[in-house]
Amino acid sequence: MHDLELIRVGKTYPDGTVAVSEFDLQVSPGEFVAFVGPSGCGKSTTLRMVAGFEAITHGDIIIKGKNVSAIPAEKRPTSMIFQNYALFPHMNVRDNIAFGLDVKGVPRKERDAKVDRILDMFDLSQFADRKADRLSGGQRQRIALARGLVVEPEILLLDEPLGALDANLRRVIQNELKLLQRELGITFVFVTHAQDEALGLSDRVIVMNNGQVEQIGRPEEIYGSPMTEFVARFIGANAIFEGRDLERAATGHSVLTDHGRIAGHASSDLGGGGGIIAAVPAEAISIGPRTRDESVPNRIHGTIATKHRIGSICRFKVSLSNGQAIDVETASRDPHLMALAVGDHVDLDCPPERVSLLPTRP
Amino acid sequence: MESRLLKPALAVYLGLFLLFLYGPMIVMAILSFQGPTGGPQFPIVEWSTYWYQHLFGQISGSRVSQLPVGESLIRSLVLAVMTTIVSTVLGVMAAQAFRTRFAGSGPIFYLFVLGMIVPGVLVGLGMALLSNMLGIDRAWWSTSFVLHVVYTFPFAFLVMLAIFNRFDRSVEEASLSLGVSPAETFRRVTFPMIFPGVLSAMLFSFTLSYDEFSRTLFTSGPRLTLPLSIYGTFSVEIYPNVFAFGVLTTVFSFTLLAIYGLLMMRSVARNNQQFKGQEA
Numbered sequence: 001m002h003d004l005e006l007i008r009v010g011k012t013y014p015d016g017t018v019a020v021s022e023f024d025l026q027v028s029p030g031e032f033v034a035f036v037g038p039s040g041c042g043k044s045t046t047l048r049m050v051a052g053f054e055a056i057t058h059g060d061i062i063i064k065g066k067n068v069s070a071i072p073a074e075k076r077p078t079s080m081i082f083q084n085y086a087l088f089p090h091m092n093v094r095d096n097i098a099f100g101l102d103v104k105g106v107p108r109k110e111r112d113a114k115v116d117r118i119l120d121m122f123d124l125s126q127f128a129d130r131k132a133d134r135l136s137g138g139q140r141q142r143i144a145l146a147r148g149l150v151v152e153p154e155i156l157l158l159d160e161p162l163g164a165l166d167a168n169l170r171r172v173i174q175n176e177l178k179l180l181q182r183e184l185g186i187t188f189v190f191v192t193h194a195q196d197e198a199l200g201l202s203d204r205v206i207v208m209n210n211g212q213v214e215q216i217g218r219p220e221e222i223y224g225s226p227m228t229e230f231v232a233r234f235i236g237a238n239a240i241f242e243g244r245d246l247e248r249a250a251t252g253h254s255v256l257t258d259h260g261r262i263a264g265h266a267s268s269d270l271g272g273g274g275g276i277i278a279a280v281p282a283e284a285i286s287i288g289p290r291t292r293d294e295s296v297p298n299r300i301h302g303t304i305a306t307k308h309r310i311g312s313i314c315r316f317k318v319s320l321s322n323g324q325a326i327d328v329e330t331a332s333r334d335p336h337l338m339a340l341a342v343g344d345h346v347d348l349d350c351p352p353e354r355v356s357l358l359p360t361r362p
Numbered sequence: 363m364e365s366r367l368l369k370p371a372l373a374v375y376l377g378l379f380l381l382f383l384y385g386p387m388i389v390m391a392i393l394s395f396q397g398p399t400g401g402p403q404f405p406i407v408e409w410s411t412y413w414y415q416h417l418f419g420q421i422s423g424s425r426v427s428q429l430p431v432g433e434s435l436i437r438s439l440v441l442a443v444m445t446t447i448v449s450t451v452l453g454v455m456a457a458q459a460f461r462t463r464f465a466g467s468g469p470i471f472y473l474f475v476l477g478m479i480v481p482g483v484l485v486g487l488g489m490a491l492l493s494n495m496l497g498i499d500r501a502w503w504s505t506s507f508v509l510h511v512v513y514t515f516p517f518a519f520l521v522m523l524a525i526f527n528r529f530d531r532s533v534e535e536a537s538l539s540l541g542v543s544p545a546e547t548f549r550r551v552t553f554p555m556i557f558p559g560v561l562s563a564m565l566f567s568f569t570l571s572y573d574e575f576s577r578t579l580f581t582s583g584p585r586l587t588l589p590l591s592i593y594g595t596f597s598v599e600i601y602p603n604v605f606a607f608g609v610l611t612t613v614f615s616f617t618l619l620a621i622y623g624l625l626m627m628r629s630v631a632r633n634n635q636q637f638k639g640q641e642a
Contacts, residue, residue, distance in 0.1 A: 053535055073538040074547075086536040090554045100540030103550070144536070151540050 001065050003029045003187040004050065004155055010058035011045060019045045020211045023059070027155075027189065027204075032181050034190040036198035037208035038234070043191045044159055046208075050189065051080045051157050064154055079148035083160040085140045087132040093143055094119070094128040100151040118146045138169045145180070155187045162197065174201060195235050199223060207231050223281065225267045229360045232279035239285060239326040239350075241278045243357070246270055253357055258322040259300040264355025275360040284354035285328045287316060287337065290345040298350040302326075304342050314338065318346060387612060394605035398424075402600045413606040426601050430591055437502050438572055438588035444503070445510040445571035450563045452511070453518025454556070457526050458548075478516040482576030485509060490580040500583035509577040514570045518563035525559030558629040565622050569615070 004027040011019040020042040027033050035043035048054040050061060052073030060069050068076050088096050094115060095102075101111040119125045122142045127135060132143055141161060148156060161177075162170045178201055181188050192198050198205045199219040207214040207222060207230070214234075215227045226232040232240060241262060243255030254263035255276050262278045270276055290301065302318035305325060309315075314332040319325045328348065330337055340346065397408030398421075415421050419428050456474060460467060486509065493505050500506075533555070537547040553560075575589045582590060588611075595604060 051535075051539055053538075072544075073535070074541050074543055076539075078539060080535065080539040082532045082536060084530065084532060086530065086532040088533060088537075088551055088555075099537070099550075100542065103540070103542045103546055147536075147540065157539075 001029075002026045002062070003031070003064060004189065005062040006046075006050075006059065007062065008059040009046070009049065009056055009061060011042075011049060011054060012057045018211050020049070021058070023213060025206065025213075025216065027187055029187060030185045031204065032178075032188045032190065032202045033204045033206060034192060034198035034202035035206050035208055036192055036195055036235075037214075039193055041208040042211040043193075043206075043208050045211075047080075047157050047159055047189060047191045050155070051078050052076045053080075077154035079151060079153035079156050081141075081144050081148050081156065081158040081161045083163040085132075085137075085144045085164075087140055087143055087147075089131075089133055091132070092129050093124060093132050093135075096132055096143055097124075097147045097150055099147065104151070114150055118150045122146045137165050138173060141165065141173060142176075145177075149184070149186070153186070155189060158188060158190045160191055160193070162192070170197075177201065199235070207234065209234070224354070225265070225356050226279060226358065227268050229277055229279075229358050232277065232356065232358055237282035237327055237329075238279040239282060239328075241280075241324075243276045243278050246276055246357075252352055255357060258324070259320060262298050262300075262350065262355060263352040264298075264357045265353065266357045268359060270357060270359050277358050277360055278350075279356045279358060280350045280354055282327050283329050284351060285326070286349045286351075287318070287328045287330060287340070288347050288349070289340065290347055296347075296349055298352055298355065300348040300350065302346055302348055304340060304344050304346060307340070307342055309338070316340070316346075318348060390605045391609050391612075393602055394609045396602040396605075400602065402602050402605065413602040414610075416603050417606050417610075426603065429595060429603050429607055431588060431607060434586050434588045434591040437585060441502055441507060441510060441587060442568045442572040444507060445514055446564050446567040448511050449514040449518045449567040449571075450560060452515050453522050453563050453567075454560060456515075456519045457522030460523060461526050461529075461531075474519055475516045477512040482513070482574075483580075485512070486577040486580035489577070493581070500581050502578070502582040502585055502587055505581040505583070506578045506587070509581055510571045510574055513574065513577060514567040517566040517570060521563040521566060522556070522559055525556050529556065558626055561622060561625055561629075565618070568618070 004025070006023050006025040009023040010021040012021075013019060023046060025033075035046060037043050045054055049056050050063075052068070052071065052075075056069055060067055062068070063077060088099065091099065097118060098111055098115045101114060106114075116125075119128055122145065124139070124142060124146060127139065127143075132140060135143070141164075144161075158177075162173055165173060174197065177188075188202075190198070190202060199222065202219065204216065205219055205222045206216045209230045215222060215231045217227075222231065223236050226235060226238070232238050241257040241259065243257045243262065245256040247254045247261075252263050253266050253270070254261050255278060257278060264278050264280075293299075300320065302320045304316055305319045306317040307314065309332050312332055314330050314337070316328045316330070317325050318328055326348075332338060392406070393402060393404070394413060395409050395411065396402075396406055396413060397410045398412045400407035412421065416424060416426065417429055417431075460471065489505055489509055490500065493500050498505065529552075534547050534552055537551045538544065542550070573589050574587075575593070578587050578590060586594065592604065592607070
C-alpha cells in the first residue's frame with residue numbers, strides 16, 4: 001500500500017485559473033520525495049492540498065489507503081512544517097512541542113515523556129523553558145520539526161523549511177533532515193525551489209512547472225536524463241544547443257546544431273514536430289586546447305571568455321561561434337588545463353552518452 | 363524651509379495644540395477647587411475641596427442641590443460594559459469572517475461601517491420614531507443599548523480587521539496540522555495572539571459608549587445616562603460641583619487608559635521580542 005497517492009489531482013480557482021492539473025503520484029512508505037519548480041508552479045499548492053489547507057477541485061488524495069479528499073486538515077494524519085516556522089509566540093519551547101499532545105488529551109506523564117525524548121533528540125533540552133522567539137532560526141526550525149513529529153504523523157509535509165536560513169545553516173539542517181528521515185522511516189514530502197536541495201535530499205524528485213508535473217524520477221534520472229526542455233533548463237547547469245534535422249540511427253540519434261552534428265540519446269518522443277535541443281550537464285563537458293583532430297564525436301569549438309578558479313574547481317565560460325556562451329567546470333588539479341587563459345581557442349567534448357536530445361514545445 | 367525656522371514654528375504649533383487640548387480641562391480642574399461662595403469662574407475666592415464634599419453629599423444645608431449623578435453614573439457604566447462586551451465579541455467575529463473573501467463581502471463591509479458614519483442625532487431620532495411605531499418603551503438598557511452597539515461595533519470591527527491583517531495564518535495552520543480543531547485553535551492560538559487588539563477594541567467601545575450623547579438623547583427614555591443628566595443640570599445654573607465631577611470622571615478615564623497601557627506594554631514587549639528574534 002502507498003503512503004500517499006494523488007490521483008489526477010487538480011485545482012482550478014473560481015475565476016478559471018488553473019493552479020494544478022492532472023497530478024498523479026504514488027509515494028511509498030518511508031520515501032522522501034521533493035517537489036521542485038519555480039515559484040508559482042503549484043508545488044506549494046499541491047502540498048497544501050495534501051495537508052488539507054486548500055480544497056481540491058478534481059481527483060482524489062489517498063493517505064494510507066484512505067480517501068482524505070473531503071476530510072479537514074486537523075483530521076488528516078499529516079504534519080506540516082513551514083518556512084517561517086509558525087511557532088506559537090505566546091508559549092515556551094516545551095509548550096510549543098507539547099501542544100498537539102496536550103490538546104489531544106494525552107495523559108500528562110506520557111506527554112512529558114514523549115516531549116522530553118524529542119527535546120533530547122533535537123538537542124533542545126536546554127531551551128525547554130525559553131520563549132521560542134528568543135532562539136536562532138535553526139533552533140526554531142528544530143522546534144517546529146519536534147512539534148510536528150511528536151504527534152507521530154504518517155506523513156511529514158515540509159514547505160520550503162530551509163528557505164529562511166542562511167547557506168551554512170541550511171546545509172546543517174539538510175543533513176539533519178536526511179538523518180532524521182532515515183531514522184524515523186516516516187514519509188517526507190518536501191517542497192523547495194532549489195534544485196540542489198531537491199536532488200541532494202530526496203529519493204525521488206517531482207519537477208513541476210505551470211501547475212503540471214514535468215518529470216518524476218530519481219535524482220540521477222532527473223539530472224542525467226531530463227525528459228523535457230523545461231527540466232533540462234531548470235535542473236543543474238546544462239549546456240543547451242538548439243538543433244534541427246534529426247537523424248535516427250541504431251546506435252543513437254543526432255541533430256544538426258550551429259556547432260555541427262551532435263549525437264545523443266532520446267528518452268522521450270522526438271517526432272512531435274517541434275524543435276529539438278541537445279542538453280549536456282556542465283560537468284560532463286571536457287575542455288582542452290584546440291587540436292586539429294575532428295574525429296572525436298560531439299566536438300565543439302570555442303574561445304575562453306572568463307576563467308574562475310575556486311579552490312578545487314575551475315569554471316570556464318566559453319563563447320561559441322554563434323554568440324552562445326556555455327559554462328564548463330573542471331577540477332583544478334590538472335596543470336595542463338590550468339594553463340588555459342582567457343582568449344585561448346579550445347575544444348569542448350560532449351560525450352554522446354551524456355547528451356539528452358529533447359523535443360521543445362511547439 | 364530652513365530647519366532653524368521650521369523647528370521653532372513646529373514647537374509653537376505643538377504648544378498651541380497642547381494648550382487647546384488640555385486648556386479646558388486644566389481650567390475646569392482649577393475651578394473645581396473653588397470655595398463655597400465662589401462661582402463657576404475666576405477669580406478663585408478661596409481654595410477648598412468644598413465642591414468635592416458637596417458632590418458626595420457631605421455638605422448639609424447648602425442652597426445648591428446635590429448633583430444627581432449617582433444613579434446615572436451606574437447606568438452609564440453598566441451600559442458601557444454591556445456595549446463593550448457585545449461590540450467586541452461581534453467585532454472579533456465579524457473581522458474573523460472578513461479574513462476570507464466571501465460573496466457580497468464588499469457591500470457588507472460598508473453596511474457594517476455605516477454605523478459610525480451616519481449622524482447620531484438622525485439615528486437617535488429614527489430609533490425613537492421606530493420604537494414609537496412598534497410600541498416599544500424606550501430605555502437606556504434597550505433602545506439606547508442597541509444604538510450604542512451599532513455605533514461602537516464598527517470601531518471594534520475595524521481595530522480587529524487591522525489586527526487580523528497582520529496576522530500570520532500559518533500559525534493557525536500549524537495548529538490544525540497537529541490535529542487541533544478549529545475551535546480549539548482559535549481559543550488557544552489565535553485569541554492569545556490577537557489579545558492586544560481585543561483590548562484596544564474594548565477600550566474604544568467603552569469610551570465611546572460612556573460619553574455618547576446624541577443617540578442616547580432620543581432613546582434613553584425617562585432614566586438618563588451620565589452625559590444626559592450632567593447636561594440637564596446646565597439648564598438650571600452651573601456650580602463648581604459639575605467641575606469637581608468632571609475632574610473625577612477624567613481621573614477615572616485616565617485610570618482606564620493606564621490599565622490599558624500596562625496590559626498593552628506587556629503584550630507588545632512580548633511581540634517585539636518575537637520580531638527581533640525573527641530577524642536574527
